Amino acid sequence: MSHGTGCAACHLPFQKGRLQAHTFARPADNRCLSCHYGNYVGSDYHGRSEHDYHWEYRTPYAPTGYGPRPYGIEYRDLTPDIHQQRGLVCIACHQDSGHNAKPSVRCASCHDWRPGQPVPPVRTLKADGGLLVLTSRADGRVHPVPPLQHPAHREFGRTVACQVCHAQWGSNDSTTHLLLTHTEDFDPWEELTVQGSSEVESLLSHNLYSDDPERPAAMRDGLTGEVRPGVWLQGFTQRRFEQLLVRRDTDGVIKVFRPILDLRLSLVDADDNPLVDNLTGADNGLRPYTPHTTGPAGLFYRDRFQHLLER
Template identity: 60%
Template sequence: MKSYFTILLIIFFVVAGCRTEEQAEMPASSSTTDRIQPVLQPGCKSCHPEVALDSNHSFPCTQCHKGDNTVADESQAHQGLIAHPAHPSTMAQTCGNCHAQEVQQAQASIHFTLRNKINTIRTHLGAQDELATLTAVPVPENISTVVELGDDMLRRRCLRCHVYSSGDPYPYVSHGTGCAACHLSFNNTTLTSHTFTKPADHNCLSCHYGNYVGSDYYGKFENDYNWEYRTPYATRNPFLRPYGVEQLNLAPDIHQQKGLVCIDCHPMSGHGRQERVRCTTCHGWQPGLPVPPSLHLEQQGEALILTGTTSNKQHSVPTLRNPVHAQYADKVDCQVCHAQWSFNDQTTHLFRSESEDYDIWERLTVQGSEEVETLLEHNLYSDDEEYPLAMRDGITGELRSGIWYKGFTQRRWEQMIIDIDIDGRIRVFRPVLDLRLSMVTEDDELVFDNEKGPGKGLLPYTPHTTGKAGLYYKDRFRHLLPDIPPDS
């Protein structure tokens, strides 16, 4: 047995030796350094083969991005490159070459200027002047008045969702700039397609989120910032928050449930002034009346048909038949009865701080702002050097001292605020201007404390949460119309 084992061992070494000699005679494979490197061909596609253009924009990349499409060297190819051709500062010379009228209309639209929003807030805080666009909001050097404090709040806390910036880097919030904000798709700050399309709802919601008109259309109500309302409730492990803050899932608007998208009712919202669309624009139509021209509507027999802008699906529009509509048409807005719920955030506290006392904000690290959240998480829990207490200008990107925290007295949705407007109509209101502004210095000196504007801060609002009116719809406005019989 021992001799048998010895013979096997000898055979093994002989075979192994032969293989070693064969391998030694074979030419060695080329090393990584000897391999032939591919030679880049001139043109953008050599480096960006994944970019696919739609049929309407199938032309050289340099027509929009400039640069040099005839060379292979990156530095030469990028000479004069416009990285963001759709940005408001460049879109006239790029997009405007083919779409001059659309660009001109967009530049004057409220989506580009935000003039309604900024002037409403500034006037409420005491400003006497009216600004034409968000870029005109002053940059205060030394904050000495409530208006200056409000201007700093607008530029660094509020004005982050607009066409001059790409938004917060949350997955569903990041978007393009200028024309690209509405006509191209982004996810996690990355452009997902070069195909230009009509604005889809995900484009709209990249700005219209966080208890802003539009998110209610999808039944989304943002949670409170306090960690007691976080979901999961008690964890510091990262988890997906597509819109920055977790949301409650409430009843979406009946139009959304039927498949209508935002631009079915707001077809020209990004390009100039359009005729205001009301509920009665569609539902107030009766056979014999002209078809409203502002939407994709047509008459078929005795019915009014709306064709979906992107789906091409046809929807039969219900007309007003219940006599109660005529009874209260000149007194009560439609959503007083038909809104299922509304945003009711009371009170919104905005606190500008240069103090390095971060511990008091531990329960409020989720702030609806990635910039504030990152600073708090790092300075509270990291052993590395603290980040500077500074925040960027939402328009220019300039970093300036001080940071804006945010919180609420309470966030509710179930009890709508219904009152009489200045024109005598009964409407739904929301506390948009129920603001309290404060400021503390690096020495913990409280310079401004709960500054506010006049009144309750209520503004009329149209909840995009339409549904059937409940059995007791009159109870919503009975207290405002004393002539309603108590048993009706």
């Protein structure tokens, strides 16, 4: 466990499963990452992209085995979001508590700000000489906030989402295969014991390598905490980050998408009989999202969405 529950999940420090202090504090990014790790929004802000689950891909290798894995499994160090590089922590924009709360500010709140308008509600922002300036919480450096100047913002500002041009990379795990198995034969999963779940990893490692009696094929329900028969195992057809998936959303705006609901569900009983095999959803599983990998748009930004303008 890398975090507590309730208020302690964000406001009390945990390390190696132990509470480090009883003093409540403003959440730092490591508290956010204790939940928002993996190939999702959160870890991408810090430039982290998970490796494949197979043990041959979980580099770098260390002389004593694999290195520490405080956030799921090993990850690639890609380019962090430019805002993270400038010292913005997660709660700079996500100030309200609760996962249903919308961000306090959006891209245009700061970058389309004009003198005379209220300063966006970011604690380290202030107006200075007709510009917004940001003081980094990381090192105290002061950064002028660049205003929108490129003519593309006027041309496409209402029809193309910011990250279509400015995202440097995005998480595309496709297809996600989920298997609920009641069998206790875990030998086929020996090379995939690390799946970002400490509970699954502990069960597989114990039953595959320990001389003690095997544990039953059961795990906790993530919503109720009740232990239920069966173990959820996971794998992917491929894990990629290089190419952004750009589509037109139902509201007409061109956005970045990810195949987060491109799922295949299967169920195997205790006798290894498949009761459900590769059940799919009603569509391709693509859903719009906002990659937190912001950077310069680049010279060929239109190439990402030009094909959608011609339709």
